[in-house]
Amino acid sequence: MKKMMLASALLCGSALAMTGCQSTEGQLKTGNPLNQPVLKSTLKAVDGSNQEVGQIFLRPVDGGVQVYGKLMNMTPGSTVALHIHETGSCADMGKAAGGHFNPDNKPHAHPDDMNGHAGDLPNLTANDNGVATINYVNKKISAAEAGKYSVYRRAFIVHASADDYTSQPAGASGDRIACGIIEKN
Ligand SMILES: [Cu+2]
Ligand SMILES: [Zn+2]
Incomplete structure (x- = not known):
């Protein structure tokens, strides 16, 4: 039986x-009753090595977009910032991605602050194996292919240090170390 x-x-x-x-x-x-990820991004180091450092997926959920995935080969115990930047380009060591995705012209803030950048996300801390995970519902973005809040063809940027969620315009999170364009899954 x-x-x-x-x-x-x-x-x-x-x-x-x-x-x-x-x-x-x-x-x-x-359309998407199983809530499968509709967008994904493969992040690579911007130091010229092009080393893959992880994958992040996006799927629509009640009240927002779930952003989830993991980064690898990080310094164990290190905390780094992650944001969605406005332009889908990783050229010039990630600088071509521009500033934080900010369709409503808000200040940089903690990601839970609805009065902050839509592209703001929580810091990630790597475990002893250098793996850092994210699982966060962003209420200020859309996973649709078009529209004011769409993050399709924008870019994830990982920074060398933590976001203080306060300093303008980007949380004093340091150099850009990895980048990935947000594509269809
Ligand atoms: Cu950033
Ligand atoms: Zn920001």
């Missing part, structure tokens, strides 16, 4: 099992 239930569950995930899996058909008809 246990085996049969397992087989049934597996079939529900396949395109062949349209009957007996009521949710499957609905999932195919609507």
